[in-house]
Amino acid sequence: MIPFRTLLAAAGATALVSCSHAQTAQRPAPLPPPRDMPAEAKAFVDKVNKDLKVLWTKQATAEWVKNTHITDDTERNAAWANETVMAYLSGAIKDSLQFQGVAGLDADTQRMLNLLRLSSSLPAPSDEAQRGELASLAAKLEGMYGKAKACDASGNNCRDLEQLSEVMGKSRKYGELLAAWQGWHDTARPMRPLYAKLSALSNAGAREINFQNLGELWRSGYDMTPAEFEAETDRLWQQVKPLYDDLHCYVRGRLQKTYGADKVPDGQPIPAHLLGNMWAQEWTNVYPLVEPFPGQASLDVGKELVKQKWDAVRMVKLGEGFFTSLGLKPLPQTFYERSQFTKPRDREVVCHASAWDVTYENDLRVKMCIKPTEEDLVTIHHELGHNYYYAHYHTLPVLFQQGANDGFHEAIGDALVLSVGPDYYQKVGLLPGKRAESDKALINLQMKDALERVAFLPFGKFIDQWRWDVFAGKVTEENYNAAWWELRRKYQGVAPPVARSEGDFDAGAKYHIPSNVPYTRYFLARILQFQFHRALCKVAGQTGPLHACSVYGNKQAGAKLQAMLEMGARKPWPDALEALTGERQMDATALLDYFAPLQTWLKEQNKGRSCGW
Numbered sequence: 001m002i003p004f005r006t007l008l009a010a011a012g013a014t015a016l017v018s019c020s021h022a023q024t025a026q027r028p029a030p031l032p033p034p035r036d037m038p039a040e041a042k043a044f045v046d047k048v049n050k051d052l053k054v055l056w057t058k059q060a061t062a063e064w065v066k067n068t069h070i071t072d073d074t075e076r077n078a079a080w081a082n083e084t085v086m087a088y089l090s091g092a093i094k095d096s097l098q099f100q101g102v103a104g105l106d107a108d109t110q111r112m113l114n115l116l117r118l119s120s121s122l123p124a125p126s127d128e129a130q131r132g133e134l135a136s137l138a139a140k141l142e143g144m145y146g147k148a149k150a151c152d153a154s155g156n157n158c159r160d161l162e163q164l165s166e167v168m169g170k171s172r173k174y175g176e177l178l179a180a181w182q183g184w185h186d187t188a189r190p191m192r193p194l195y196a197k198l199s200a201l202s203n204a205g206a207r208e209i210n211f212q213n214l215g216e217l218w219r220s221g222y223d224m225t226p227a228e229f230e231a232e233t234d235r236l237w238q239q240v241k242p243l244y245d246d247l248h249c250y251v252r253g254r255l256q257k258t259y260g261a262d263k264v265p266d267g268q269p270i271p272a273h274l275l276g277n278m279w280a281q282e283w284t285n286v287y288p289l290v291e292p293f294p295g296q297a298s299l300d301v302g303k304e305l306v307k308q309k310w311d312a313v314r315m316v317k318l319g320e321g322f323f324t325s326l327g328l329k330p331l332p333q334t335f336y337e338r339s340q341f342t343k344p345r346d347r348e349v350v351c352h353a354s355a356w357d358v359t360y361e362n363d364l365r366v367k368m369c370i371k372p373t374e375e376d377l378v379t380i381h382h383e384l385g386h387n388y389y390y391a392h393y394h395t396l397p398v399l400f401q402q403g404a405n406d407g408f409h410e411a412i413g414d415a416l417v418l419s420v421g422p423d424y425y426q427k428v429g430l431l432p433g434k435r436a437e438s439d440k441a442l443i444n445l446q447m448k449d450a451l452e453r454v455a456f457l458p459f460g461k462f463i464d465q466w467r468w469d470v471f472a473g474k475v476t477e478e479n480y481n482a483a484w485w486e487l488r489r490k491y492q493g494v495a496p497p498v499a500r501s502e503g504d505f506d507a508g509a510k511y512h513i514p515s516n517v518p519y520t521r522y523f524l525a526r527i528l529q530f531q532f533h534r535a536l537c538k539v540a541g542q543t544g545p546l547h548a549c550s551v552y553g554n555k556q557a558g559a560k561l562q563a564m565l566e567m568g569a570r571k572p573w574p575d576a577l578e579a580l581t582g583e584r585q586m587d588a589t590a591l592l593d594y595f596a597p598l599q600t601w602l603k604e605q606n607k608g609r610s611c612g613w
C-alpha cells in the first residue's frame, strides 16, 4: 500500500517538470486548471480512511497478540506495527493541513480532517529514530505493567496484581493491606525514566502537528476549545463535589471504627490503602465496613456467583442478555471463539479489561481475566458496551468509528448496569429468597452504588489533571510523585500510607499511565451514564424515581440507544447527546437525582462530625 503523502509527492514532481518546460516554450503554456480544493479534500480523506483501515487492523492484530501473550518478540512486533501507523499519521496529518481553512468543504470531510489530527493519543515526531524510540518505549511500558509482580526481599513469594487486589479487597489488617499496597507501588519505580522520555517524545510529536503540547491535543477532542473543555470538567466536578464530600466524611467515620482514630484521624485525608482498592478509585469492597443498616437486605452477588459455580462464559452471556433484551443483536459467534475470558496459566498477559474490534468490521472480542465477583460482572457489562458501540458503527469510514466523544464510549455499558438491581438479580437467579423492600434496604443499595460510582469521581478527574500538567511542563520529572499526591489529596482526600519520595513513581502503578490511555473519559462517563439512564427511562415510560427505574427488556429504549450508537463520531457530541436525551450539555443533575435519598441520609449521619480534610 502506498501512503497518501507518497502519491502527493509524485504529483508534485510531475508539476515541476511541466513548469520548467514552460520556461523554454515560445508561448506561455496554458495555466493549470485551478485546484478544486473541496474535491481534493474529499478524495484525500477517502484515501486516508482506506489506508488507516488496513494499518489499524495490522496494528490491532499485533496488539491483540501482544496483549494476550507478552514476550520480547510480541512486544517488538507490536512496536513495529505502531511505528508504521505513527509514520503514516504524521505524514497524513501534515498533508491534511493544506485543507485547513478551505471554504466549501462538506461537513463529513471537514469533520474527518479534524478527527485525523486528533486520531492518535501518542503522536510521534517525524524523525525516524525518535519515532522508533517512542514506539518501543510505549510497548515496553505496557509490558512492564502487565508483567509486574511484587516479590519479597529475597525475590521469592511473588504476587501479581490480581492476587494483590484480592488482598486489598478482602483483608482488614492494616499491615497486610500496607504490604500489598507498597509491593505493587514499588513495581512502578523503574518506569519513571521511561515515562519521562515517552512524554517528551510524544509532546514533540504533538507540537509538530501544531498543538502546544500533548495535553492540548487530548483536550481538543470535545468539539470545543481545550480551555473550554477544561472549564467544563471543572464545572461538572463542582456539581458533584458536595455529594463526594458527604460520602468521604461518612466513610472516614466508619473506617475509624475498624482501624482506630489514630490511623484514620478526623480532618485528615484517608490513608489510600484502606478503601478496598489498589488505587482507592472504587470503594465497593469496604461495603461491609460501612453498611448503613447491617442485617437489612443487601446484594451479595459475588457470594452467589461462587456458590452456584458460575464460569466466565456464563457471566458474559448474562451481560449479552441485557443488551439483547433491549432488541440489540446477539454478539457474533466469533466473539466467543476469539475472546480471552480468563487468565491463561502458562503465559503473561495484560489482564486489564478491554474490548476490541480487531478488523474494524465487527470482529468483536473482550480481553479479561474474569473471576466470579460482582465487580467483574459489572466490568463485563462495561466492556460489552464498547463492543455494542463497535457493532453499530463498523460500516462507517474508520475515522468515524469512534464514540461521539470518548466519554460516551465508556458510559454505554455502565448506563445499562444502572438498570440492574435486586429485581433483575432475582430474575436471573443471583438473589435467592425473598427480597425486602424498605427505606433501609434502599439506603444499603445506594451506599453500595455510591461506593462504586461516586467514590470514583475525583479519581476520574485528577489523573489527567496530573498528565496535563506534566505535558505542559508545569510538573517535571523532579516532582512527578509530589505532584501526584498533591492532586490525590486535593481531589480524593486520600494520602499515601507511608512516606513517598521522588524515587517512587506511583502514577505508573495505574494501568492508564504506562499504557497512555487518556482518563478524563471515565470522569465524563460517570456523569453521562446517569444522563443516558434518565433518558432511556423516559423513553420506557417510567415515571418513578430514577434509582428505581429499569429499562431491562424495553425495546423502545433499545431503539433510541441504537440510534445514537449508529452515529459513531460522525456528528459533534452534543448532536449525539440530543438524539438520545434531548439535551445538549453534559449535566450531573441526573446523578444527583439518582442519589438524592442517600445524600439526605448521609447529611443526617454527618451532623456534628468535622468533615473535610
Ligand code: X8Z
Residues within 6 Å of the ligand: 281, 352, 353, 354, 379, 382, 522
Ligand atoms: O479501564 C477501565 C475499563 C476498560 S476501558 C476496564 N476502566 C477504568 C479503570 O479501570 O480504571 C473502567 C472504570 C475506570
Ligand code: ZN
Residues within 6 Å of the ligand: 382, 383, 386, 409, 410
Ligand atoms: Zn472502557
